[in-house]
Amino acid sequence: MPELPEVEIIKNNLSDYLIDKTFHSIEVFTNKLRYKIPHNLAESIKNQRVTDISRIAKYIIVDLENKYSLLIHLGMTGNFLINAQKMGHNDNKHVRLRFKMSDQSEIDYIDIRKFGFFKLVNPQKVEIKKLKAELGPDALSDEFDIKYLQESLKNRVTNIKSALLNQKIVGGIGNIYASEALFRAKISPMMESGKVVKNKIKTGDLISSIKFILHDAIKVGGSTIRDHKNLKGESGYFQYKFNVYNRENMICNSQNCSAKIKKIVQTGRSTFYCTKCQKMGNR
DNA sequence: AGCGTCTCCTGCTTGC
DNA sequence: TGCAAGCAGGAGACGC
Numbered sequence: 001m002p003e004l005p006e007v008e009i010i011k012n013n014l015s016d017y018l019i020d021k022t023f024h025s026i027e028v029f030t031n032k033l034r035y036k037i038p039h040n041l042a043e044s045i046k047n048q049r050v051t052d053i054s055r056i057a058k059y060i061i062v063d064l065e066n067k068y069s070l071l072i073h074l075g076m077t078g079n080f081l082i083n084a085q086k087m088g089h090n091d092n093k094h095v096r097l098r099f100k101m102s103d104q105s106e107i108d109y110i111d112i113r114k115f116g117f118f119k120l121v122n123p124q125k126v127e128i129k130k131l132k133a134e135l136g137p138d139a140l141s142d143e144f145d146i147k148y149l150q151e152s153l154k155n156r157v158t159n160i161k162s163a164l165l166n167q168k169i170v171g172g173i174g175n176i177y178a179s180e181a182l183f184r185a186k187i188s189p190m191m192e193s194g195k196v197v198k199n200k201i202k203t204g205d206l207i208s209s210i211k212f213i214l215h216d217a218i219k220v221g222g223s224t225i226r227d228h229k230n231l232k233g234e235s236g237y238f239q240y241k242f243n244v245y246n247r248e249n250m251i252c253n254s255q256n257c258s259a260k261i262k263k264i265v266q267t268g269r270s271t272f273y274c275t276k277c278q279k280m281g282n283r
Numbered sequence: 284a285g286c287g288t289c290t291c292c293t294g295c296t297t298g299c
Numbered sequence: 300t301g302c303a304a305g306c307a308g309g310a311g312a313c314g315c
Contacts, residue, residue: 003308034291034310058309076308077293094293113292115309158286167310174308225308245308267287270306 002058002074004139004172005217005238010080011055013231017082018050018062018107027098034075034117037097044068044120047102056128057135057171067123071131075115081108082231089233107231139172139210146203153193160196161189162267164210176223176245177213179272183244184209188278189264189271216241244272252277 002010023045031037038044048064055061062070072078081089083106097109097118109116121127136152137143152169153160163169164178173181182189185205187196197203217223221236225246229235239246243253248263252274259276 006308073309075292075310111292112294113307113309115291156285162286165309176308223308268289269308 002076002078003174003177003223004058004214005177006222006236007055007058007060007074007172008218009222009230009236010074011053011060013082014060014062014080014107015053017231018101019053020049020051021105022047022049022102023064024100024102026100028096029098030096030114033096033111033114034073035119037118038120041118041120045070056131057138057167058174059131061121061128069121069125069128071119071121071127073117075111075113075117077110077112078116079110079229080231081110081229081233082106084108084233087233135167135171136169137171139170140214144170144207144210146200146207149203149207150197150200153197156193158193159189159266160187160191160193160206161271162269163193165267165269170210172214173210175269175271176225176242177210177217179245180243181206181210181213183273183278184213186277186279188280189266189273191280244274247272 025046026042028037045064045068048066048068050062051065052063053060058073060072062072084095085106094110094112095108096111096114099107099109101107119127137148153163156163161178161182164173164181165175179189185202187202187206196206217236217238220238220241221230221234223238224235225239244261247261249260252259252261254274254277257274257276259274261272262275264271
């Protein structure tokens with residue numbers, strides 16, 4: 001589910017809903033997600049007001065008045081739902097955590113595959129500093145520009161699609177938007193990263209395509225493949241705008257192109273592209 | 284250091 | 300219809 005656009009939407013929803021509210025208690029239905037739920041999670045957030053919520057790549061950070069923070073990653077299927085029970089969503093099977101606020105409202109953390117995680121970050125913010133140091137610049141930040149990408153990819157031999165998924169190179173891009181951005185930039189996913197960035201125009205096209213696709217997806221509420229919903233349980237619409245993702249053997253959407261979209265596997269992940277529009281060579 | 288493979292977990296889809 | 304295999308939006312550990 002969640003790549004940068006979906007995480008951004010969830011972060012914005014959480015901000016609207018949670019900032020200035022106060023945690024009361026937590027119900028833990030699963031003691032282990034990707035990592036064990038911190039044993040002191042409940043006591044650390046109890047009676048704490050939420051002061052800010054932010055996003056780094058695909059991570060969400062909830063800041064508390066006592067200067068502790070929650071570092072949240074949604075994995076593949078993580079999501080939040082506000083007042084699910086009151087709204088009549090009675091499918092409790094995949095609710096892993098339930099946060100109860102002092103105003104009686106509730107936020108459920110739902111995660112079918114349990115790949116998401118919650119970490120408690122102390123006031124020194126060690127984990128967050130470490131994360132920032134390890135991750136590449138956010139795909140939507142100004143720091144992610146031609147100069148940066150040329151420098152970070154110039155000696156890379158791995159294919160450009162896999163490089164875009166590497167969060168140390170650029171933060172926030174996942175499997176869907178990597179394929180979609182490469183289609184928009186008319187770059188073959190199989191092209192060697194170093195060769196792509198030799199060409200400044202191509203590098204610029206790639207960066208602007210990534211930013212365009214991500215902004216466009218945020219605008220329409222993200223992609224709903226299986227279960228991405230916003231906090232009110234509403235679906236996104238970007239899946240209807242896919243040009244290549246999940247379109248194997250369908251005709252390319254480009255004007256004057258009648259080629260079929262092809263699916264291949266790169267470093268264990270599926271990649272979709274148009275064999276005619278996305279070329280290996282220089283343009 | 285960089286790269287590819289495997290793994291965590293559960294559910295849905297596909298093919299026999 | 301039943302069942303097993305294959306696949307899924309992420310990232311980290313491991314081996315080379």
